[in-house]
Amino acid sequence: MKILVLNSGSSSVKFQLRNSGCEELICKGLIERIGEKGGAVHIKFPDGRQHDEELDLEDHIKALDYLLKVLVKPELDILGSLSEIDAVGHRVVHGGESYSKSVLLNDEALKTIDELSGLAPLHNPPNLKGILACREILPNAPQVGVFDTAFHQTMPQSSFMYAIPRELYDKFGVRRYGFHGTSHSFIHTRARKLSGLDDKPSKIATAHLGNGCSIAAVLNGEVLDTSMGFTPLEGLVMGTRPGDIDPALISFLVEKGYELSEIMKLLQKKSGLLGLSNGLSNDMRTLLEKSERDKNARLAFEVFCYRLKKYIGAYAAALGGLDVLVFSGGIGEGSAVVRNETCRGLEFLGIEIDEEKNNDGSGKEALISKDSSNVKVYVIPTNEELMIAKETELIVGDIQNSQ
Ligand code: ADP
Numbered sequence: 001m002k003i004l005v006l007n008s009g010s011s012s013v014k015f016q017l018r019n020s021g022c023e024e025l026i027c028k029g030l031i032e033r034i035g036e037k038g039g040a041v042h043i044k045f046p047d048g049r050q051h052d053e054e055l056d057l058e059d060h061i062k063a064l065d066y067l068l069k070v071l072v073k074p075e076l077d078i079l080g081s082l083s084e085i086d087a088v089g090h091r092v093v094h095g096g097e098s099y100s101k102s103v104l105l106n107d108e109a110l111k112t113i114d115e116l117s118g119l120a121p122l123h124n125p126p127n128l129k130g131i132l133a134c135r136e137i138l139p140n141a142p143q144v145g146v147f148d149t150a151f152h153q154t155m156p157q158s159s160f161m162y163a164i165p166r167e168l169y170d171k172f173g174v175r176r177y178g179f180h181g182t183s184h185s186f187i188h189t190r191a192r193k194l195s196g197l198d199d200k201p202s203k204i205a206t207a208h209l210g211n212g213c214s215i216a217a218v219l220n221g222e223v224l225d226t227s228m229g230f231t232p233l234e235g236l237v238m239g240t241r242p243g244d245i246d247p248a249l250i251s252f253l254v255e256k257g258y259e260l261s262e263i264m265k266l267l268q269k270k271s272g273l274l275g276l277s278n279g280l281s282n283d284m285r286t287l288l289e290k291s292e293r294d295k296n297a298r299l300a301f302e303v304f305c306y307r308l309k310k311y312i313g314a315y316a317a318a319l320g321g322l323d324v325l326v327f328s329g330g331i332g333e334g335s336a337v338v339r340n341e342t343c344r345g346l347e348f349l350g351i352e353i354d355e356e357k358n359n360d361g362s363g364k365e366a367l368i369s370k371d372s373s374n375v376k377v378y379v380i381p382t383n384e385e386l387m388i389a390k391e392t393e394l395i396v397g398d399i400q401n402s403q
Contacts, residue, residue, distance in 0.1 A: 001396070002026070002084050003389045004141075006064075007091040008130025010122070011035055013063060017071070017078065017085075022389035027071075027078055034063045041067055043076075051076060060129040065137050087142045088134050089392030091182070091384070093123035095147030096173060102150065102391040104399065105131055105143040113145065119173060119230075142399065144392040151185040152178030154222035159318075162230075176234070178226035180208045184216040186387040187328045187380045192221070194365070195324050195376050203319040205312055208382060209338070210329035211239040211282070215308065217315035225318050227311055233267060236311060237304045239282035242271035244307070276300035284331045284338065305341040312342070316349050322375045325351060327368075328382040334362050343377065350374030 003022060007014040016028040029043040039057035044050050053070060057063040071078045079085070090105065096116045103109050110131065117124040134143055160176040161169065168174040184206045191206065192198050207215045213236040216226040227235025227243070236243045245267075253263050266275075274282035277300040281287055284304075290297040316322045326332075327339050336358045343353045352373035361368040361379045369377035 001086040001393055002079075003392050004085050004088045004134075004138075005091075005385045005388045005392070006088060006130050006134065007385075008060065008126050010126040013060070013067070013130055015067065016385040016389070018386070018389040022386055022393055028385070031057065031063045031067055033057070035059060039063065041070055043070065043078075059133075060126075061133040061136060064130070064133045068137060082138060083140070085138060085141050087144060087392050087396045088138060089144045089146055089388040090127060090131050090134070091148070091388055092127045092131075092145040093148045093179070094120035094177070095145070095149045095153075096177070097153070099145070099147045099150050100153035102144055102146040102395055104395055105135075105145045109145060119177070142396050144395045146182055146388045146391045148179045148181050149177045151181030152216070152223045152226050155225060159225040174230055176226075176229040178214070178216070178223065179228045179232045180212065180214045180216075181223075182384045182387050183208045183328065183382040184214070184218070184223070184226070186384065187326050187382050188216070188218050188221075190365070190380050191324050191326045191378055194367070194378060194380075197323060202324065203316075203322050204324040204326065205315045205319070205322060206326045206328065207236075207308060207312075207332055208329045209236075209308075209327065209332035212241070213238045213243070213308075213329065213331070215311045215315065217318050219319055225315060237276070237300075237307045238272040239284075240269050240272045240274045242267060242275065273300045273304060276303055284335060288335065288337060301338070301341070305338055308342045309346065312346065312351075313349065322349060322351070325375055325377045327377070327379050333379055333381050336362055339368065339377075339379070351377060353377060 003018050005016040005018065011034045013031045017026040018024060019026050025046050027043050027045050031041050033039045034057045037056060040052060040054045042052050055066060057066060068082055072081060092113055094116045096119055098112050113124055113128055131143055187206045188204055191204055192202055201220050204218045205215060206218060212232055214226055214228045215236060217224045233241050234244060250263055272282060273287060277287055278296040280294065280297055287297040287300050291301055331338055339358055340353055343351050350373060352370040353368060354370040358368040366379045367376060368379055369375060
């Protein structure tokens, strides 16, 4: 089965084309500057080849139409015809309380995703644009929605309710939803397999540390808690977002003369590692390079690791112990220093990092804890697109079997 995976943003669409049990990547790439001047399609192949084309792309339909025309160009030898695309899997950010699993995107599902736009105004509308465009261009390929929030829907009320007036939940759905669910689900499944806890009781904490960062506590395969909340601002320190803060800070800044829109920009785009490093960088690599000479870069690194350490402790308490801890995402996969600093002092929880394995464990699947460690600590590269492709194949397969 050939599956096209799409992650549609407001002005760009990331894509992957996968084959045979989804494991084979045929090509991947990016359509950028949709609705702006200088539109472009970039395609990368697993053997390192790259193909780039430029054309102004008015909207998502024009952009996807153009991409598909490029994918069937005979000289690129990707697809003989569009009918070879068996299904399309879409990343959808918010499934609210409606979706705890991936779904076939029929009219009813599209209506629900549209209704949920109020909870994710920056994400669901462009996701929907990508879905509608695909429906028009590939009317015979089933479309599947894979939600960032779905894996976290097992959280009990005691984890997901904020201690604010109940009517805000009843009227507006104000609660903690959690995000990065596709990644947490992927690395949790791998961790359970690697640690031999596939079909056994398990207490697993998965840390996805990219530009956005979150950690999940997963008990026997079901999410018990996760650090992102009503929006992806809550929880860990991130590239440009602060994670947990005192909400009274907002009214304080309003009193100081800041506009609400300015404050939200400050919290979305100027905080986190970037804010702590006094504007130096939101990129952990840069901060680590400069941390010996620049005290703000060092501080950003320290606050990042300290917050993560606190969450690991909290989740070990919530789970009643820990069997496995996983590091993933660009920082989790790439930085031995972050993994080491985060786990330093957690020996009392049974977490013992093996320095050599940790230093050698970046960028690939690796066990980085000592043999004596009660908690197995892994680096597991995440692969959200592979997960979306697999979910899509599963749902389309179920439909075909039931026909
Ligand atoms: P996204 O969330 O956009 O998918 P990534 O998962 O690629 O982002 O993570 C980006 C972050 O990972 C950046 O802060 C980057 O500096 C960091 N990163 C990538 N490689 C390394 C590395 N080798 N060491 C430290 N940080 C790294």
